[in-house]
Amino acid sequence: xxxxxxxxxxxxxxxxxxxxxxxxxxxxxxxxxxxxxxxxxxxxxxxxxxxxxxxxxxxxxxxxxxxxxxxxxxxxxxxxxxxxxxxxxxxxxxxxxxxxxxxxxxxxxxx
Amino acid sequence: xxxxxxxxxxxxxxxxxxxxxxxxxxxxxxxxxxxxxxxxxxxxxxxxxxxxxxxxxxxxxxxxxxxxxxxxxxxxxxxxxxxxxxxxxxxxxxxxxxxxxxxxxxxxx
Numbered sequence: 001x002x003x004x005x006x007x008x009x010x011x012x013x014x015x016x017x018x019x020x021x022x023x024x025x026x027x028x029x030x031x032x033x034x035x036x037x038x039x040x041x042x043x044x045x046x047x048x049x050x051x052x053x054x055x056x057x058x059x060x061x062x063x064x065x066x067x068x069x070x071x072x073x074x075x076x077x078x079x080x081x082x083x084x085x086x087x088x089x090x091x092x093x094x095x096x097x098x099x100x101x102x103x104x105x106x107x108x109x110x111x
Numbered sequence: 112x113x114x115x116x117x118x119x120x121x122x123x124x125x126x127x128x129x130x131x132x133x134x135x136x137x138x139x140x141x142x143x144x145x146x147x148x149x150x151x152x153x154x155x156x157x158x159x160x161x162x163x164x165x166x167x168x169x170x171x172x173x174x175x176x177x178x179x180x181x182x183x184x185x186x187x188x189x190x191x192x193x194x195x196x197x198x199x200x201x202x203x204x205x206x207x208x209x210x211x212x213x214x215x216x217x218x219x220x
Contacts, residue, residue: 004153033207042114042199042210043154056206090153092208099144100208102153 002027004093004103012109013081021076021106025093031055032074033100034066035090043090049074078108086110117200117211124190125219132198132214133184140202140209143176143183148197148213157198158185190218 005024013019025032031050035043045058049068063079072093078085086109092100117134124130134143142161146154158169160176160183167174173186183200197215201208 035208040213042117042201042212043208045207045209048206058207097205099142099156099159099203101156102146104153105151107151 004029004091004101006089006091006103006106008106009104010107010109012111014111015081015083017081018077018079019081019108021078021089021091021108023074023076023091023093023103025072025074025091026101029093029095029101030072031094031096032068032072033092033094034074034076035092035102036060037088037090037105039087046076081110083110115200115202115209115211117214119214120212121215121217123217123219126190126192128190130187130190130194130216131184132200133182134200134211135182136202136209137181138202138209139180140204141180142203143174144201144203144208145172145174145183145185146199146201148199150196154199187216190216192218192220194218 007022033048034046037043047057048055052068065077068074088105090105091103094100115136144159145157148154158174163180165176171188197213199213200211
């Protein structure tokens, strides 16, 4: 039974560029959330997707957008990258209101 | 963003010692969770608590959901080297998790 998977593992982008991160939820899960974790901090909620719709959004600008596909997988898009967007981006999945399970994360470095 | 108050921020202990850490919030949560994160990895769920006053164990780990629903603690008994890492508490709202700042555990063999 595969857990939450994310791709890519690492990537390096330049300021102003755009990036897309991908997530496949754990088998049987239908809800995907995205979190940003800065170095030395706890994860911060970006948004959650359920039934292909954004259900709740954290305090992040519109440069952060997402999508959920019919197979429950999800993408996180970040436009006009800033140096401060450098972080570990975590995807978490769950079934309905059960506990959330995290993937290994994507390390994004913006130079 | 919103964050829980987790303490201590770091702990340096000898192998075999017991560990205790706690988490408080100004808001009520209906579910509390404890995660462990190793460097470069995602958080791994250790224990989930669903009822106020609930005491739950997972091997050497024991966690409690505070009566007020605004706090939780995690105990680790007889620590071993693989317990090293960062421990996070999290309160679960309707959709999102709110995390503490983490407790970094270091063990001297």
